[in-house]
Amino acid sequence: MTNAALFIARFLIGFLMIGGAVNKGLGPDGAGELLVAAGLPFWLVWPALAYNLLAGGALWVGIAVRPVAVTAAIYCAVTSFFHLQVFIAQDDPWQLTIFVKNWAIAGGCLALAVAGSGAWAWKPDHPHA
Structure with a gap:
């Protein structure tokens, strides 16, 4: 049950990340406007797209899951503030x-x-690493 749950968790979070990459690729204006409103350059959409794609893919296949999950947590926390800024404004x-x-x-x-x-x-983590 544990392996199935972890696989599903990786798939769902990875799906969200890859969906974010697709969304940025098909319509970068939404994310770009959030960046510009925060005083950042629009072009940062493209590194964000690349990160979403790579992180989501790594979670899907199971490569470097622990470090990718930590960076994804940081990414989600940081990007949340763009939405808070729009909410307030x-x-x-x-x-x-x-x-x-x-x-x-x-x-x-x-x-x-x-x-x-x-x-x-693909590359399972060591238990308790």
Whole structure:
């Protein structure tokens, strides 16, 4: 049961990350506008897309799950503040929902970082590493 749960967790979080990459690739304006509103350059959309794609892929196949999960938690925490900024500026309740969702995903990533990949991975983590 543990290996199946960890595989599903990796798949779901990886799906979210890859979905973010696809979303940025097909319509970079949404993420770019959040960056620009925070005083950052629009072009940062492209490294974010690459990170989403690589992190999601690594989680899917089970490579370097612990470090990838830690960086994904940090990524989710940092990007949540873009949504909080829009919520405060525009009083958009959906942005507050995304802010909270990102923190929940960061928590799931940290749990995955502690638990590791499980046995169903290309390169399984050592138990208690």
